[in-house]
Amino acid sequence: SIGPTVAALLGDHRSGRSTPTETLRRTLDLVEARGSDGTWITVVDRPTALARAAALEADAEARLLPLYGVPFGVKDSIDVAGWPTTLACPAYAYTATTTAPVVQRLLDAGAVLVGKTNLDQFATGLNGTRTPYPVPRSVYGGDLISGGSSSGSAVAVAVGEVPFAVATDTAGSGRVPPALNGVLGFKPSRGLLSTVGLVPACRSLDCISLIGTAVEDLRTVFGVMVGLDERDPWTRPRVRWTSSVEDLVVGLPDPAELSFFGDAPMAAAHHAARARVQELFGTSTPSLQPFLQAGELLYSGPWVAERLVEFGDFLAEHPDDVLPVVGQIISGGGRFSAADVFRAQYRLAELRAVVARVFTRTDVLVLPTVGTTFTVPEVLADPVTTNTVLGHYTHFANLLDLCAVAVPAGLTADGRPASLMVLGPALSDDQVLAVAARIALTD
């Protein structure tokens, strides 16, 4: 039930086949019809959205805007002036007084904000169950988790309420939920999309990310949002790439290095998708070990203390207002010393150097986005182990300064979504999107 793409909506709005008002009415009808399904934390009120659509229609020049009348959602860890920012923690919520510059660029481009989407509390989780609001489910049913932390952003796109949503990605939050809902998740290189106005999870790793249903849409929306921002210390310029996708070398690790955690149908779906990649590209066989070792560093290392920098004071003052599993994870950051951080960063520097050499012989890497899926009861029964499994292939990307796109890649024999993840070195965003587009075409 994926809805019209950004490109389709723009074509309709510009040609007059439909109007922003009609699109917004349809969107809000759909949101209302689904009710309290855990997708949205705050939804725009109908008169405001329709007034915005009408204003766009009344402005003769607005029709030329790159996102004229396109509805979108924003993860509720990102500020929009006048809206509450909750981080899925009502006691933490505050009303934002400024709008994150990446969101402002979308609004300035004619996009219409539909609402703020649900997330794992404090963006701490990859499973989507860690919320005091209703727990969203995957659109594939069977009580499958939506994935997290950008749970609502992925579901809103997957059910066709909005053609794209703004999410975030620290350890996989922008890739796992799209993988579990059959849509695209693009985590650009760190520093291309300003993180100003985002409440940090791990500030040294956080990225703004995009969820959508067509690679061309991701390119359009990314093109609107990208830009240097002096207020973001990690800001850096985009690098444009104009060569031919056919010439790229795609790294596919030895299958023996891939883990599917006993999920044979997922392994089969992955290998079928991988076979199509092998027909499309010249390939190499880099070892997955330095990537997984970096992921292990994130999972077991001191970066969790970054969450303590942001939420430590709140947690100390409001211990009962935080979900127990989230509180335990964040307070776990207190067990690491300064020396632990430096030690882990030395190891990371070594792994980064190894990975840099991998990417001299390989342009992009293609992996499963997730090795298996879980149901909501499975995650609630064992919230930490399941979460770690979900991050097996996503944990390392930001530590290693990579960019990535999760691409739908068919279904398992039992009807669950498979997803390929295309990963490249920093600033290879154009290449990674080009490979994703070629893979998506053949899906």
Next chain:
Amino acid sequence: SIGPTVAALLGDHRSGRSTPTETLRRTLDLVEARGSDGTWITVVDRPTALARAAALEADAEARLLPLYGVPFGVKDSIDVAGWPTTLACPAYAYTATTTAPVVQRLLDAGAVLVGKTNLDQFATGLNGTRTPYPVPRSVYGGDLISGGSSSGSAVAVAVGEVPFAVATDTAGSGRVPPALNGVLGFKPSRGLLSTVGLVPACRSLDCISLIGTAVEDLRTVFGVMVGLDERDPWTRPRVRWTSSVEDLVVGLPDPAELSFFGDAPMAAAHHAARARVQELFGTSTPSLQPFLQAGELLYSGPWVAERLVEFGDFLAEHPDDVLPVVGQIISGGGRFSAADVFRAQYRLAELRAVVARVFTRTDVLVLPTVGTTFTVPEVLADPVTTNTVLGHYTHFANLLDLCAVAVPAGLTADGRPASLMVLGPALSDDQVLAVAARIALTD
């Protein structure tokens, strides 16, 4: 009493005006004559050095080597196979089984190792008094400190024993001692000289550095040592620069931002040297504040915990074998948490971004290397405050990923050495050396 330059020795050796054997004899005579002055911790034995010189002379092709028969010293925190590495801590000392690759490149280029030079213990200090061996003094007399931690390396060059020495620089160790001894100190950009075989002080910041008496010598020796090393995670390629030094914009901060700690003669000497720089270059007036704020971060922040990573176990097992002031500083790293490191790194990221913008309008910055000098009794009476003052202008360079050269810049009215420091962004080593050469010519 500065000795012949590398260039002069090479000219003499190649033309036959003198031989490596004669040069080594003269060097060892000088070392012997000065006796236990705290310059050297271990000196090569005469037969070994003379055999090495004779072997070079017997090899017809050796004459073409870029450092044919040139004697040099190595700071005693860097491994040379078969030699003790002491770090100025006899209980810590071990006999190295491999040679640091940067030293090996010098040996392969025909240079002859004279010995391992004294240092502040564990390279922890900028003053030169923190050693259980005799405390070296500045060649300017008056009981002035040599500066540290590369104390012996600077003195060996300043008294003419060797034309260059290999040192290190974490917070100024490769610039303060040259400044206090009237010679040049070059701290290249991080990652150009392999740190393999160096016992780390702060591994994320440590650089191999060079001390010499002519910029052209620094270029020659650096050219021999530079090169990628896959074993060094921070390795990166040199960037060559071939434009004209006359076109560079030199940043000179507002004099009100400079501190001389009440040392009016030093302030006068600096301003006289600065006036010559203003005649040589187009100038800008960047604020010194982001640089000093980064220095303050190093001085008061969690990076000291890096020393604990390296020396913590030794310190715990041998508390009585470490100088009290060094032991106190290193164990002070234990007071910082993981969250403290991330918090400081966020602040550093902000300052790095500000400094990157400074260097879009300014090519290099010229500052005092040190704001004042101290005598040995002054440092012993107040070892921490004096050390902090010595690092006022040097603390920030490695945190901000800069390169730097300390250049002799005349004397104070009371006969103490002044030094200008040329600083540039990462990989601007050629520019920084070119500016240093132009300043040195007019000194």
